[in-house]
Amino acid sequence: MNLKGRNFYIRKVHRYLGVFIGGQFLLWTFGGLYFSWTVLDEIHGDHLRHEAAMPDPSLFTMPPHEAIASQANGEAADLAKFRMVAVMGEPYYSITYGEGPKARSVLVHAANGRIRDQINEQEAKQIATGMMHQPSEVQTIEFVTQEVISGHHEYREKPLPAWAVTLNHPESATVYVGANDGQVHAVRTNSWRAFDFLWMLHTMDFSGRDNINNYVLRAFSILGILTVMSGFLLYFVSSKTMRRIWKRR
Numbered sequence: 001m002n003l004k005g006r007n008f009y010i011r012k013v014h015r016y017l018g019v020f021i022g023g024q025f026l027l028w029t030f031g032g033l034y035f036s037w038t039v040l041d042e043i044h045g046d047h048l049r050h051e052a053a054m055p056d057p058s059l060f061t062m063p064p065h066e067a068i069a070s071q072a073n074g075e076a077a078d079l080a081k082f083r084m085v086a087v088m089g090e091p092y093y094s095i096t097y098g099e100g101p102k103a104r105s106v107l108v109h110a111a112n113g114r115i116r117d118q119i120n121e122q123e124a125k126q127i128a129t130g131m132m133h134q135p136s137e138v139q140t141i142e143f144v145t146q147e148v149i150s151g152h153h154e155y156r157e158k159p160l161p162a163w164a165v166t167l168n169h170p171e172s173a174t175v176y177v178g179a180n181d182g183q184v185h186a187v188r189t190n191s192w193r194a195f196d197f198l199w200m201l202h203t204m205d206f207s208g209r210d211n212i213n214n215y216v217l218r219a220f221s222i223l224g225i226l227t228v229m230s231g232f233l234l235y236f237v238s239s240k241t242m243r244r245i246w247k248r249r
Helices: 003-037 063-070 121-130 190-203 214-238 239-248
Strands: 079-087 090-097 105-110 138-144 162-167 174-179 185-188
Touching: 003 190, 003 214, 063 079, 063 090, 121 138, 121 162, 121 174, 185 190
Parallel strands: none
Antiparallel strands: 079 090, 090 105, 138 162, 162 174, 174 185
C-alpha cells in the first residue's frame, strides 16, 4: 500500500471513530466540568439541613455493654456501628449489625433498656421537616423496602426499610429517614439528581450508576484510545516534515 493509500484509510478510520465516540467524549468532558465546579456538600444537601444535635450524655444511664448484650443474639461479631442518638427527643443507643441495605438496626432506650418500635409515618414526617432549615410541608411519603427500592435509585446502598419524605421545597428535596434507627440517611435534591444523571453518563452504568467495570465503559475507553492514536498516526503520515525524514531514510 502506498503512502497516499495509507493516508486515505487512516483518515477514514479516524473520521468514523471520531463521529462514533465524539458524543461520549463531549459527555465525559461536560460531566467532568460539572463535577469540578460543584460543591459536594451542596450536592448532598448538607446546606439545607440542621446538623444532628448531640444528645445530652447524662441521659445515657444504661451501660453500653448491657445494651449490646441485650441485642447480641449471637451476632456480636457482626456489630458494625454503635452510636448515641436522640430520636424524638429521647436518648437511644443505635446498634447496627451488618452493612448496607441488609444491615439490621435496633434502638435501645439509654435509660430503661426498652426496644423502640419502628419509626411510623407521622414520626418520619416530623423528623424530615424538623431537620430542614427552611420550613416545608410534606408533599408525599412512601415506605421504601427491598421490594420497591428499584423505584428509588436515589437511595442506594443505604439502610432499609426507610421513609422517603418528599417536601414542597424549591429544590424538590426528598428526605430518607431510616425506619429502624430514626436517622436521616440521605437528602436528595434537583442538584443531586443532575449530578447523578451526569455521573451515570460518565460511568456508563445506566442501572446502578456506580459500576465502573461494565463492558460498555471498557469498550468506549478502548475506542477512545484508538481514536486518539489514529489522530497521532494521521499527523505523522500527513506531515511534510515526517515525509522528508522518511524519504531521507
